[in-house]
Amino acid sequence: MAAQRTYGGLSAEERRAQRRSALLDAALEIIGTQGLDKLTVTGMCGEAGLNERYYYESFTSRDDVLTALIDGIAEELVLVIAAALHGAGDDSRAKARAAIAAGIHLLTDDPRKTEVTMVAAMATPALRARTTETIRAFARLVASEGIEFYGVDGPAPDPVIDFRATYLVGGLIQTLTGWVRGDLDISRETLIDYTTDVFVLLGEDFAHRADQDRSEP
The missing domain is CATH 1.10.357.10 (Tetracycline Repressor, domain 2)
Structure with missing residues (x-):
């Protein structure tokens, strides 16, 4: 099996976990400061500073x-x-x-x-x-x-x-x-x-x- 490629010392799985954590932190911030109605994919990704495609690698809804x-x-x-x-x-x-x-x-x-x-x-x-x-x-x-x-x-x-x-x-x-x-x-x-x-x-x-x-x- 080929070695997993790393960037900045992090494996692909570790980077994915970081992105997931950032999105959850963003969701917590939006719910806590703006309300549940404001929780959207666009809002989460904007708060986390991530492209929207990264939302779908961790969440479906x-x-x-x-x-x-x-x-x-x-x-x-x-x-x-x-x-x-x-x-x-x-x-x-x-x-x-x-x-x-x-x-x-x-x-x-x-x-x-x-x-x-x-x-x-x-x-x-x-x-x-x-x-x-x-x-x-x-x-x-x-x-x-x-x-x-x-x-x-x-x-x-x-x-x-x-x-x-x-x-x-x-x-x-x-x-x-x-x-x-x-x-x-x-x-x-x-x-x-x-x-x-x-x-x-x-x-x-x-x-x-x-x-x-x-x-x-």
Whole structure:
């Protein structure tokens, strides 16, 4: 097989990845500053400084672009939450607050990401389905962390754990959306504290019930 030709020290695949990343950065900027309606192939390529033909080497539709943005933000969330959990204290509240704060800060420090997750993610049926899948994935992450932290044994998957984790993640997203829109007149730190209260309450209640079940003859 012939060696892959390089330009400026980058392979063709690496250059393609760079162009894709530049287009996604451009899409994030347009959505965040001009609105979803302004997201066009011409606009993206102009913002990225690329010929329009490069758009089609990575994307086939606007939904493709938005899905890639949503997936990218979800990956960022996983990384910052994992880092926050690793650096948090050993008690349940410290871990919950660290993870929740990390996620909320990521989604709200950059208004462009807020716009993507709160508006663009609901733009079409396909994107809403993708968002639902993402919520389920984070619910599974919450369930897994809770099981590990509290040392809860039980059937897999446990419908009670699944329900509570889905309720927590879905409720957080709905609450965060309302807060971003100004429906909740509280500070971001208070929002984080209140959310932590709910996560810890449901987690410790379930752990307590599990302990009772194990102690029963």
